[in-house]
Amino acid sequence: MNTTVMPFILRGVSLLGVNSVECAYDLRQRIWQRLETELKPRHLDTVVRGEVDLAGIAETCEALLARQVSGRTLVRFS
Numbered sequence: 005m006n007t008t009v010m011p012f013i014l015r016g017v018s019l020l021g022v023n024s025v026e027c028a029y030d031l032r033q034r035i036w037q038r039l040e041t042e043l044k045p046r047h048l049d050t051v052v053r054g055e056v057d058l059a060g061i062a063e064t065c066e067a068l069l070a071r072q073v074s075g076r077t078l079v080r081f082s
Contacts, residue, residue: 011069052078 012019022039024032045051053075056064067073 007065052076054078055080057081 009019022035024035027035054064054073055078057080061079064073064077068077
């Protein structure tokens with residue numbers, strides 16, 4: 005997908021992520037485990053309106069830009 009973050013910035017969307025590639029593997033595993041359990045936002049299930057895998061990102065972005073969907077979309081990397 006070839007795009008910029010400008011459409012997201014203009015709409016006040018937060019693009020959140022974690023860059024852990026330079027951490028030691030065992031530390032990275034512990035951090036991701038904590039993000040999955042104790043650090044996971046309690047209200048996440050009420051905020052997320054839909055889920056998409058990596059293959060569906062382009063289609064979801066097109067739908068967002070066309071104002072066909074609203075709310076937050078969770079991108080699953082598994």
